[in-house]
Amino acid sequence: MEKRESVWNVQSSMPHFEKLNGSIKTDVLIIGGGMAGVLCAYFLQKAGVDYVLVEGKKICCGVTQNTTAKISAAHGLIYNELLHQAGQERAKRYLEANLKAVQSFGELCRGIDCDYKEVTSYVYSLDNRKKLEDEADALRHLGWDAAILETPKLPMQTMGAVCMEHQAQFHPLKFAAKIAQGLTIYEDTFVKEFKDHTAVTESGNITYRKVIFATHFPIDNKYGLYFLKMYQHRSYVIALENAEDVEGIYIDENRKGMSFRNYKDLLFLGGGSHRTGKKGCCWQELKEAAHQYYPEASIKYAWAAQDCMTLDHIPYIGVYGKHMPDGFVATGFNKWGMTSSMIAAHILTDQILEKENSYGEIFAPSRSIWKLQLAVNGLEAVFNLLTPSKPRCPHLGCALKWNPAERTWDCPCHGSRFDKEGRLLDNPANGDLKKSS
Numbered sequence: 001m002e003k004r005e006s007v008w009n010v011q012s013s014m015p016h017f018e019k020l021n022g023s024i025k026t027d028v029l030i031i032g033g034g035m036a037g038v039l040c041a042y043f044l045q046k047a048g049v050d051y052v053l054v055e056g057k058k059i060c061c062g063v064t065q066n067t068t069a070k071i072s073a074a075h076g077l078i079y080n081e082l083l084h085q086a087g088q089e090r091a092k093r094y095l096e097a098n099l100k101a102v103q104s105f106g107e108l109c110r111g112i113d114c115d116y117k118e119v120t121s122y123v124y125s126l127d128n129r130k131k132l133e134d135e136a137d138a139l140r141h142l143g144w145d146a147a148i149l150e151t152p153k154l155p156m157q158t159m160g161a162v163c164m165e166h167q168a169q170f171h172p173l174k175f176a177a178k179i180a181q182g183l184t185i186y187e188d189t190f191v192k193e194f195k196d197h198t199a200v201t202e203s204g205n206i207t208y209r210k211v212i213f214a215t216h217f218p219i220d221n222k223y224g225l226y227f228l229k230m231y232q233h234r235s236y237v238i239a240l241e242n243a244e245d246v247e248g249i250y251i252d253e254n255r256k257g258m259s260f261r262n263y264k265d266l267l268f269l270g271g272g273s274h275r276t277g278k279k280g281c282c283w284q285e286l287k288e289a290a291h292q293y294y295p296e297a298s299i300k301y302a303w304a305a306q307d308c309m310t311l312d313h314i315p316y317i318g319v320y321g322k323h324m325p326d327g328f329v330a331t332g333f334n335k336w337g338m339t340s341s342m343i344a345a346h347i348l349t350d351q352i353l354e355k356e357n358s359y360g361e362i363f364a365p366s367r368s369i370w371k372l373q374l375a376v377n378g379l380e381a382v383f384n385l386l387t388p389s390k391p392r393c394p395h396l397g398c399a400l401k402w403n404p405a406e407r408t409w410d411c412p413c414h415g416s417r418f419d420k421e422g423r424l425l426d427n428p429a430n431g432d433l434k435k436s437s
């Protein structure tokens, strides 16, 4: 029987930090100690900024502990889409920002024992050669010498794969454990509410000049419309023993497809994805694929997680909202949160220091929201708000759906999740289910 937790979790020992004890003041408060929050703290500390990071539970215990940790600028077929929808300049900057993030990881990992390995990143297609050719053309147009590999080292027939060399993979928790050493962090310090530049926790208040929300899903609903601009998408992972080395990191161009990467003697298969709160193939699809392609292999670990998806597939990094100029956010990583966290740390450090950052504009949360996905998100919310069943989500009141694969109550509107006793598992809800809900 496989272990129901991520490989990283089993194989790492994280540093521990005290709980906040009494009220304090700081220039910059960072809320959330996942990859995004920890990297922001690291770069703010290097820049000499007075900051404090508070984490509601333990650092990197959220999505970051369940990532597959591919460090890549090849985010599916994003460049052809960006070229046509956002234009050459923005597409080029998105590519540059991500390549710089890959490079930053390379530099930082040089001094850290975190199983960092440079690899080629591949976007493959099972049935659409044209899409791959268009993506390779788009990349060439943006100045990247892209090629298509005819026979990627995958266990099934493909139409080839667009290659991006000099990308990477690592062990995210070994990395974060080292990076977090010496940072000013309080664990078990959950921010419950805000009162005029003061964050309220049960063990003290924190008064700040500026605040960074690195809470995965932003927790303040008053500004920024994140509850309309994002939804959450769940994915499943199995780690196989006795399966081949695929020599690289792979993602299907079809968002419902699978991903592959190795870690030591294990092969990770990712997939079974669906909007949180909706039906999906979950681990079943992955188990069937493992059985078909690697009949000799056995499943050692199985886990699942979810990420925030934006309207235009670009993260929201920058000023939180028009009426919250001292608030900043790093969210909407679209399942590419390693490079996106690094980009966020660079952009937000500059913005806190009031320095110009040439990538700030592309990721600015204030950009246009007029996309088809906005209507889908809106309709989903209206439908689930009007659905009379119980229990209800304490975030905005949507009807929760039972997820039999994981035995949890999941919200189809914004992705909050609760265990069968009603305890909060995933935000944006900020508390457990009420007994009567």
Ligand SMILES: Cc1cc2nc3c(=O)[nH]c(=O)nc-3n(C[C@H](O)[C@H](O)[C@H](O)COP(=O)(O)OP(=O)(O)OC[C@H]3O[C@@H](n4cnc5c(N)ncnc54)[C@H](O)[C@@H]3O)c2cc1C
Pocket (backbone or CB within 6 Å): 031, 032, 033, 034, 035, 036, 037, 054, 055, 056, 057, 058, 059, 060, 061, 062, 063, 064, 065, 066, 067, 068, 069, 070, 071, 072, 189, 190, 191, 192, 214, 215, 216, 219, 234, 235, 236, 237, 270, 304, 305, 306, 307, 330, 331, 333, 334, 335, 336, 337, 338, 339, 340, 341, 427, 430
């Ligand atoms: C299955 C899967 C595979 C993935 N694989 C990849 C990959 O290969 N490569 C890649 O680049 N990306 C990948 N991603 C995406 C990436 O893992 C995430 O985008 C990233 O880990 C998110 O980091 P984060 O810091 O934003 O969030 P988190 O890691 O969730 O951190 C947020 C933290 O905020 C804390 N918090 C929340 N509310 C409060 C509060 N009120 N007070 C205090 N603390 C609070 C939480 O406890 C949590 O620790 C994957 C995602 C999934 C779902």
